[in-house]
Amino acid sequence: MIDLHCHLDGSLSVRDVLTLSNMTGETLPTTEERVLFSLLTFDKVGTLNEYLTKFDLPIRLLRSGECMEYAVRSVAERLASCGCTYAELRFAPALHMMGGATMREIVQGAIKGRKGAAIPINLILCAIRGREEKENVSVIEIAAEEKGKGVVGVDLAGAEALYPTENYKSVFDLAYRSGLNITIHAGEASGADSVRAALDFGARRIGHGVAAIRDDRLIDRIIRDDIALEVCPTSNVQTGAVPSLTANPLPKFLEKGVSCVICSDNMTVSNTDVRQEYEKVKQAFPSQRAAIDRAVEIAGEYAFGSVNE
Numbered sequence: 001m002i003d004l005h006c007h008l009d010g011s012l013s014v015r016d017v018l019t020l021s022n023m024t025g026e027t028l029p030t031t032e033e034r035v036l037f038s039l040l041t042f043d044k045v046g047t048l049n050e051y052l053t054k055f056d057l058p059i060r061l062l063r064s065g066e067c068m069e070y071a072v073r074s075v076a077e078r079l080a081s082c083g084c085t086y087a088e089l090r091f092a093p094a095l096h097m098m099g100g101a102t103m104r105e106i107v108q109g110a111i112k113g114r115k116g117a118a119i120p121i122n123l124i125l126c127a128i129r130g131r132e133e134k135e136n137v138s139v140i141e142i143a144a145e146e147k148g149k150g151v152v153g154v155d156l157a158g159a160e161a162l163y164p165t166e167n168y169k170s171v172f173d174l175a176y177r178s179g180l181n182i183t184i185h186a187g188e189a190s191g192a193d194s195v196r197a198a199l200d201f202g203a204r205r206i207g208h209g210v211a212a213i214r215d216d217r218l219i220d221r222i223i224r225d226d227i228a229l230e231v232c233p234t235s236n237v238q239t240g241a242v243p244s245l246t247a248n249p250l251p252k253f254l255e256k257g258v259s260c261v262i263c264s265d266n267m268t269v270s271n272t273d274v275r276q277e278y279e280k281v282k283q284a285f286p287s288q289r290a291a292i293d294r295a296v297e298i299a300g301e302y303a304f305g306s307v308n309e
Contacts, residue, residue, distance in 0.1 A: 065109025
């Protein structure tokens with residue numbers, strides 16, 4: 001089993017948070033594990049912007065290369081425990097500098113963490129919607145420098161509805177020219193045009209892509225260009241991208257021939273893992289069990305890095 005869309009900061013366990021608090025001296029709002037878990041998880045249906053508030057505490061804790069090294073190894077252990085054999089962890093280097101570390105130090109810490117991890121891990125660096133262009137450009141430049149050393153791609157994450165995908169053309173033009181693999185969060189909190197812009201930028205995978213189901217011509221393009229959708233069923237309900245699990249367009253995508261891989265998104269924030277996500281969609285869409293099993297098999301075909309390191 002492979003997880004191609006898993007956020008490092010959104011997958012820190014309660015144990016990780018307590019350990020990182022000790023490492024950094026950051027004061028936690030509580031050390032009571034049950035209460036701390038409730039602060040880290042999003043257990044309702046809301047909006048993407050509300051969902052993103054759950055990242056505030058993990059981001060404060062991931063504030064040095066040493067913290068990133070620890071987190072990558074710990075999350076890799078958690079992935080292995082749910083049957084994962086390979087994963088691509090993503091994070092936004094620009095969000096982790098409040099402790100004084102540079103973006104490069106943050107990335108190099110994460111790269112160090114993947115060495116000796118429980119399973120093969122590669123990294124995707126996220127540009128962030130709403131940040132200054134020069135900062136996002138720096139993320140792309142660092143990704144290009146570390147390509148082949150554990151960094152396998154770049155992403156655009158954040159408040160999609162507030163900061164349209166098409167605004168980031170220059171950033172991803174650089175990524176494309178640098179020969180980087182591109183995946184972009186699109187069609188989650190905004191419409192099909194967001195997905196179209198991501199494809200125009202050279203994205204080979206789309207994070208979520210729910211809104212693409214509304215545009216047959218866009219679906220034709222996704223199929224023709226062999227684009228994979230990173231489907232995250234639980235978080236799609238929590239962020240309001242779909243009203244319920246059974247309303248997810250996954251079966252429609254599969255029926256049309258779109259390549260879909262099932263992913264966790266955020267193991268802690270969404271209180272799930274990739275194994276649970278596969279089980280949920282099998283139960284929700286029993287007529288698509290064979291196609292969903294096929295999604296397990298094809299995930300490796302759409303990985304940006306080697307799944308057998």
